[in-house]
Amino acid sequence: MVNLGISIGNLKFRNPVLTASGTFGYGSEFDDFVDISRLGGIVLKGSTIEPREGNPYPRMAETPSGMLNSVGLQNKGIDYFENNIYPKVAEYDTNVIVNINGSYIEDYVALAKRIDKLARIPAVELNISCPNVKMGGMAFGTNPDTASEVIRAVRDAYSKVLIVKLSPNVTDITEFAKIAEDEKADSVSLINTLLGMAIDVRTMKPSLSTITGGLSGPAIKPIALRMVWQVANAVKIPVIGIGGIMTADDAIEFLLAGAAAIQVGTASFIDPQISVKIVDGIERYLTDRGLSDIKDLTGKLLI
Amino acid sequence: MAKRIEDFTVKENRSLNKEIFVLELTSNSDLPELKPGQFVQAKVDGSPETFLRRPLSIHDVDYEKNTIKLLVQIAGKGTETLSKLRTGAVLNMIYPLGNSFSLPGENEKILLVGGGCGVAPLLFLGKYLNSNGYNPEVLLGFRNSDRIIEYEEYLRLATVHLTTEDGSKGDKGFVTDNPILKNTHFDRIFCCGPQAMMKAIARYSLKNNIVCEVSLENLMACGIGACLCCVVDTVKGHLCTCIDGPVFNIKELKW
Numbered sequence: 224m225v226n227l228g229i230s231i232g233n234l235k236f237r238n239p240v241l242t243a244s245g246t247f248g249y250g251s252e253f254d255d256f257v258d259i260s261r262l263g264g265i266v267l268k269g270s271t272i273e274p275r276e277g278n279p280y281p282r283m284a285e286t287p288s289g290m291l292n293s294v295g296l297q298n299k300g301i302d303y304f305e306n307n308i309y310p311k312v313a314e315y316d317t318n319v320i321v322n323i324n325g326s327y328i329e330d331y332v333a334l335a336k337r338i339d340k341l342a343r344i345p346a347v348e349l350n351i352s353c354p355n356v357k358m359g360g361m362a363f364g365t366n367p368d369t370a371s372e373v374i375r376a377v378r379d380a381y382s383k384v385l386i387v388k389l390s391p392n393v394t395d396i397t398e399f400a401k402i403a404e405d406e407k408a409d410s411v412s413l414i415n416t417l418l419g420m421a422i423d424v425r426t427m428k429p430s431l432s433t434i435t436g437g438l439s440g441p442a443i444k445p446i447a448l449r450m451v452w453q454v455a456n457a458v459k460i461p462v463i464g465i466g467g468i469m470t471a472d473d474a475i476e477f478l479l480a481g482a483a484a485i486q487v488g489t490a491s492f493i494d495p496q497i498s499v500k501i502v503d504g505i506e507r508y509l510t511d512r513g514l515s516d517i518k519d520l521t522g523k524l525l526i
Numbered sequence: 527m528a529k530r531i532e533d534f535t536v537k538e539n540r541s542l543n544k545e546i547f548v549l550e551l552t553s554n555s556d557l558p559e560l561k562p563g564q565f566v567q568a569k570v571d572g573s574p575e576t577f578l579r580r581p582l583s584i585h586d587v588d589y590e591k592n593t594i595k596l597l598v599q600i601a602g603k604g605t606e607t608l609s610k611l612r613t614g615a616v617l618n619m620i621y622p623l624g625n626s627f628s629l630p631g632e633n634e635k636i637l638l639v640g641g642g643c644g645v646a647p648l649l650f651l652g653k654y655l656n657s658n659g660y661n662p663e664v665l666l667g668f669r670n671s672d673r674i675i676e677y678e679e680y681l682r683l684a685t686v687h688l689t690t691e692d693g694s695k696g697d698k699g700f701v702t703d704n705p706i707l708k709n710t711h712f713d714r715i716f717c718c719g720p721q722a723m724m725k726a727i728a729r730y731s732l733k734n735n736i737v738c739e740v741s742l743e744n745l746m747a748c749g750i751g752a753c754l755c756c757v758v759d760t761v762k763g764h765l766c767t768c769i770d771g772p773v774f775n776i777k778e779l780k781w
Binding site for chain 1: 528529530531569572574575576577578579620744745746747748750751752753754755756757758759763764
């Protein structure tokens with residue numbers, strides 16, 4: 224029997240495979256394809272206090288081995304979430320994590336306090352790295368002072384497991400990981416999307432209504448892997464690796480680089496069953512190598 | 527209706543002209559009940575340049591033969607790769623996706639309006655309406671006579687009014703210029719084609735108090751309502767083309 228279980232703070236996960244925010248809806252979109260209880264956890268679509276319409280269409284562009292998006296945190300706000308979405312996700316037998324966003328620190332704090340009261344949500348992912356909103360988002364996560372301030376404020380307001388999602392659009396991502404650790408976050412997740420752009424040469428216009436957007440998919444995996452490795456060597460809190468994971472081998476690369484867990488993102492758009500396949504693939508890898516515990520992989524890169 | 531992910535086998539890839547082809551596909555599993563207007567998400571080949579699935583509307587369904595047909599226009603590398611699929615090739619699809627055209631009330635006079643490769647979902651719709659006791663008429667528009675596709679298929683189904691922009695066959699002009707729209711009052715129009723054409727038909731329908739549904743084709747990633755990329759601006763805010771559509775009543779759309 225192989226042990227795939229991991230912990231982040233005091234929260235236990237049955238395996239290290241989670242789904243990334245914005246790529247797995249609220250879970251129910253995938254009910255026909257996967258048994259969600261087989262996953263370590265799901266991170267829900269980004270939430271805000273107020274309802275948001277998001278950015279105008281077009282919001283996506285396919286690019287080599289990836290895609291750009293500029294959805295802009297479309298969601299129906301926390302009241303709708305509490306009344307209509309929470310009762311459903313509360314039924315899932317897995318860790319359901321809410322990704323929280325805001326334009327101001329007060330918004331993040333107010334949202335964290337509301338989520339703290341929801342018994343079946345054991346953790347939040349503090350999104351200070353969304354590249355597709357005019358205010359907040361990445362602006363918080365690319366400036367050390369504001370990053371520190373917002374993490375501290377949310378930490379004070381929120382009693383459960385706090386994960387900080389980091390932006391790769393910085394010179395040194397380890398600086399921000401250390402800030403999260405210093406401000407007593409339980410974990411960091413990385414990377415959010417890389418700021419990118421595409422142009423339609425037929426119309427001579429940008430492919431996205433917002434001109435720039437976030438790049439995801441296997442195109443960003445080597446960058447994500449490098450950043451996860453750097454961060455895992457810089458902090459003691461568990462690191463959650465995200466970025467272009469399409470296969471179990473991709474996930475294992477992140478674990479070897481030092482990630483305690485991983486999130487599957489864009490891959491779910493192409494194969495809605497991929498997250499569970501990755502769980503199976505990691506287990507097979509351990510079994511084939513005669514390893515008994517996922518801890519035998521995390522950070523075991525041979526140099 | 528439960529969504530599936532399934533491998534289909536190409537029975538035939540029939541070229542209609544330089545740009546448009548029809549894939550006839552079969553599966554080892556029995557097809558579920560499909561509705562006109564629904565679409566599939568086809569996995570092209572997973573190569574770097576055709577990374578995401580391609581949404582394609584269901585053109586025709588034959589439950590006895592257990593086949594579905596997709597009418598596809600080459601619009602880029604993904605559809606170009608699909609155009610080269612040969613008999614026996616495997617195509618992985620997620621389906622059935624999206625809503626469907628609504629069933630009209632009794633004795634309604636119905637017109638199906640299709641332009642270019644937008645005729646795709648209307649064949650399945652026409653057959654579905656016929657088998658439910660309706661007798662829709664069909665209005666098709668193409669750029670010129672060389673671009674006409676599936677005309678005979680529609681003739682077998684209904685009275686067909688044909689329009690070409692250059693007048694090389696049928697009436698000259700756009701579908702909105704066709705005399706049938708002046709001479710006959712329809713209660714309901716189902717429309718699919720280029721957006722400019724659908725907007726013109728929507729304006730005509732509003733002016734003449736005709737119920738009108740259009741099938742939209744937006745860029746999308748997942749097809750199952752998770753990514754929120756394919757949104758359309760409606761009176762209810764941003765809705766997903768993939769799960770709230772692709773068929774919308776024009777009164778919902780902020781056109």
